[in-house]
Amino acid sequence: MFLAETWAGEARLEQLCGKLRFNHCWVRPSTGKTGCLVLMWKDSVKVNVVSSSPNHIDAIVGDASEAQWRFTSIYGHANPSKEHDSWSLLCDLHRQSSLPWMCAGDFNEILWSHEKLGLGPRKESLMRDFQDVLDECGLMDLGFVGDKLTWKGKWATGLVLERLDRAVANNGWFALNPGTKVQHLQTHSFDHKAIIIKLDGIIPCPNRPFKFEQMWLRDTGCCATVNKAWGSTTQNATMVITAGKIKACGENLLAWSRQSFGNVKKQLEFLGKKLSKAEVAAAIGKLDYKVVKCLKTEVNELLDKESQMWQQRSRALFLKCGDRNTSFSTVKLLIDSVETGLMG
Missing domain, CATH: 3.60.10.10 (Endonuclease/exonuclease/phosphatase)
Structure with missing residues (x-):
């Protein structure tokens, strides 16, 4: 690097x-x-x-x-x-x-x-x-x-x-x-x-297997989602029934997570593209720079939210699992580097 x-x-x-x-x-x-x-x-x-x-x-x-x-x-x-x-x-x-x-x-x-x-x-x-x-x-x-x-x-x-x-x-x-x-x-x-x-070109990322996120436990919606997906307790439940409930829990949690946490990422992606277009328009004199400044403020607010989300995730996982969650630890370190201006 x-x-x-x-x-x-x-x-x-x-x-x-x-x-x-x-x-x-x-x-x-x-x-x-x-x-x-x-x-x-x-x-x-x-x-x-x-x-x-x-x-x-x-x-x-x-x-x-x-x-x-x-x-x-x-x-x-x-x-x-x-x-x-x-x-x-x-x-x-x-x-x-x-x-x-x-x-x-x-x-x-x-x-x-x-x-x-x-x-x-x-x-x-x-x-x-x-x-x-x-x-x-x-x-x-x-x-x-x-x-x-x-x-x-x-x-x-x-x-x-x-x-x-x-x-x-x-x-x-x-x-x-x-x-x-x-x-x-x-x-x-x-x-x-x-x-x-x-060096090997851009390789599409495969679909990631389901992983329970520790940060979900901080949101009351997690418990409600699990209870709804699991349903009523069944006596003498077979392994097939239990496996089905586990699968339903995973699918429902992922859907809930996309709505509760993923919206920040989507908004950031949308506003980022909008800001890039606004910068080009401002550079060629077709847009007032004040519009660019307003969009930058919105993007920075979303970046703060995203940073808090990753920090919450990485701290919880690191304390629980240490180096086994290296991807989240790395993201946290990169965020810290950006916030302290170490990369330029």
């Missing part, structure tokens, strides 16, 4: 690394007005950091006994007058190795004019320089799934949306990982969207 421009201290980042169940953490300290660059990984992956600077971390993934490849995390110069330094860095890195290579991060530049909305068009010369350096290094864009524009900024003259974050790779890396997909994750709490690179 790569984090760019985070202002948390090295000790706090190492603590976060452990909480997120990573085993190793490489921190490039902040310099001047730029934050830290952080690379985290687990013991299941061998990573050797070769070099780093305020604008990159370069590493070799794998060992000599398997197919090695190279991962470079990038944080490009935000000042257009210093962009040539970012492109010179890419060229220098390109000359250092012939391994399959992937670069990902915030390049702070767009490739094409349609990757920007608001504040007028980007200078052709700046985009052409980015295109030329990728061509010189043999790097091609990996594409994306999700909303196109990954960054938003509010200026006095309006809202700006751009695709600054991406992943690029050379032919050797494409041959090694032909099914790779890059997904832009939806977020309304930060100026940048997180991107996730899935």
Whole structure:
């Protein structure tokens, strides 16, 4: 996992690394007005950091006994007058190795004019320089799934949306990982969207088996739902009858949960899409930014509700079951990270 421009201290980042169940953490300290660059990984992956600077971390993934490849995390110069330094860095890195290579991060530049909305068009010369350096290094864009524009900024003259974050790779890396997909994750709490690179593509999640949620016990509707589904007590009930009642309880609890708890998620998804459309409309001058601010307030209120729901769930399960409920523990940790601003 790569984090760019985070202002948390090295000790706090190492603590976060452990909480997120990573085993190793490489921190490039902040310099001047730029934050830290952080690379985290687990013991299941061998990573050797070769070099780093305020604008990159370069590493070799794998060992000599398997197919090695190279991962470079990038944080490009935000000042257009210093962009040539970012492109010179890419060229220098390109000359250092012939391994399959992937670069990902915030390049702070767009490739094409349609990757920007608001504040007028980007200078052709700046985009052409980015295109030329990728061509010189043999790097091609990996594409994306999700909303196109990954960054938003509010200026006095309006809202700006751009695709600054991406992943690029050379032919050797494409041959090694032909099914790779890059997904832009939806977020309304930060100026940048997180991107996730899935080497095996995006695999649909199978239906999860029924699991009783400890947080349901805090709601009086749970007991009422179970009593209604179970019905009257039957003497000398057979296993078939008991199994049927258990199944009915599970189905009714899931239906009740979707109505009592799932509505927050659905509302958040609906308002999130509405906010994304409003931001695009504001960026091209077709909507007052006040509408965007109102929608953001509604989204933040729902995010608070969702956060409380997950915190209630994760605390109850962790106290009962410890590490057996790792998915809920991980979600809780991610929520805590977001709330304290550790990810940028």
